Amino acid sequence: MLPDVGAALPELVVPITPTRIVAGAIASRDYQDVHHDVPAARAKGSPDIFMNILTTNGYVGRYVTDWAGPQARIVKIAIRLGVPNYPGDTMTLTGSVIRSEEDGTVEVAVRGANGLGDHVTGTVMLKGLGQ
Amino acid sequence: METDPLYEKVSAHLADPPSDPVPAWDPVNQPMIRHWCDAMGDELPIYTDAEAARAAGHPDVVAPPASLQAWTMPGLRTRGFQDGTTRAQAELVDAGYAAVVATNCEQTYHRYLTLGDHLYAVSKLESVSTRKQTALGEGYFLTSVTEYRDQHGELVGEMSFRTLWFKPKERA
Known part of the structure; x- marks a missing residue:
């Protein structure tokens, strides 16, 4: 079954902790100090460490395939970062189908919001749905 | 129009050739995927x-x-790409635009990577913004494009990646 345009994805709540930020940074081999070193982050004008974009990308991909399932193929992820994910905050991912084609091409708009505003907005394109 | 010597210097790297290929340390493997x-x-x-x-x-x-x-x-001890983007970054840091945040990432996947695929990547500076005032401070946006290929030279993915290099605002 192809999803209808406008269909909502179940939301995913991600608690933002220092451990989770560092785990994502290491798994994506991103050693920029602002993702693990609080004094270094402060020296660069940030109140705390913050999540790296590769981890955000990982969560966006996971969020969409949690819903789409193992038959789906992600063909494109395009994201824009807004406010940072700082420790102590919570990111809530929501999404909706914005395109659904007969050939199984589906596009989902994704938003990850935290206490400061939109951390991430973007789109994920999938193939192979409804087969 | 006001001229900006730093912009002129940094954007000159748009003419730089692409990086040498950067190979992945290891083929696509289960431990890294699991991590x-x-x-x-x-x-x-x-x-x-x-x-x-x-x-x-x-x-x-x-x-x-x-x-x-x-x-x-x-x-930690190995370098990644050396290309127009990294040279532009170094000049921005020297000029005091030393803080960086990633702002946009667009990845296209031509096929899924499977165990044993050994990637290499080639990157190039694609665009340099003029000096911008942002919520974080004054800075410049750099956009790089990267191509990912497997051990047979097949193009498996592409990425456009934008970062903002800025002078942090003085905190109140």
Whole structure:
């Protein structure tokens, strides 16, 4: 079954902790100090460490395939970062189908919001749905 | 129009040739995939279970598409790309635009990566913004484009990546 345009994805709540930020940074081999070193982050004008974009990308991909399932193929992820994910905050991912084609091409708009505003907005394109 | 010597200097790197190829340390492998999935809380079975991956039409366990960039990231002691982007970054840092945030990432996946694929990446500076006033401070946006190929030279993915290099605002 192809999803209808406008269909909502179940939301995913991600608690933002220092451990989770560092785990994502290491798994994506991103050693920029602002993702693990609080004094270094402060020296660069940030109140705390913050999540790296590769981890955000990982969560966006996971969020969409949690819903789409193992038959789906992600063909494109395009994201824009807004406010940072700082420790102590919570990111809530929501999404909706914005395109659904007969050939199984589906596009989902994704938003990850935290206490400061939109951390991430973007789109994920999938193939192979409804087969 | 006001001239900006720093912009002129940095944007001259748009003419730089692409980087030398940067090889992934290792072929796509289960431990790195598992580490990624653990950190992201991703439990899709095709990333860790060969049978589930085959049932979904893949030849073997596959890597999460969003992990594309991670395979060729530099380590603590090894350098990554040396290209117009890194030279432009160095000049911005020297001029005091030393803080960086990533602002946009667009990745296209031509196929899923499977165990044994050995990637290499080639990167190039694609655009340089003029000096901008942003919520974080004054800075410049750099956009690089990266092509990812496997050991046979097949293009498996592409990325456009934008970063803002800025002078942090004085905190009140």
